[in-house]
Amino acid sequence: MAGARALKLGNFAHELADLRAHQEREAGIASARIALRRQGEIDCRSCGEEIDPARRRALPSADRCLDCQQRLERYRRRRT
Helix, strand or coil: CHHHHHHHHHHHHHHHHHHHHHHHHHHHHHHHHHHHHCCCCCECCCCCCECCHHHHHHCCCCCCCHHHHHHHHHHHHHHC
């Protein structure tokens, strides 16, 4: 009897973990959608230069020029 109860609790724990992971994924997707819908900047928030109009058309939510965005992403990758 105790073994069956432990198995049920184990299955419940796995199902709960799966549900939580699904909820976190959905929240991340919703957050990304909101971020992509927001209006970007005309001038780069890092260097102050104008963001290339082609970049703003391709990614209207851009707030950094391509060079500064790439620099930021390289920095973040090194930190992890």
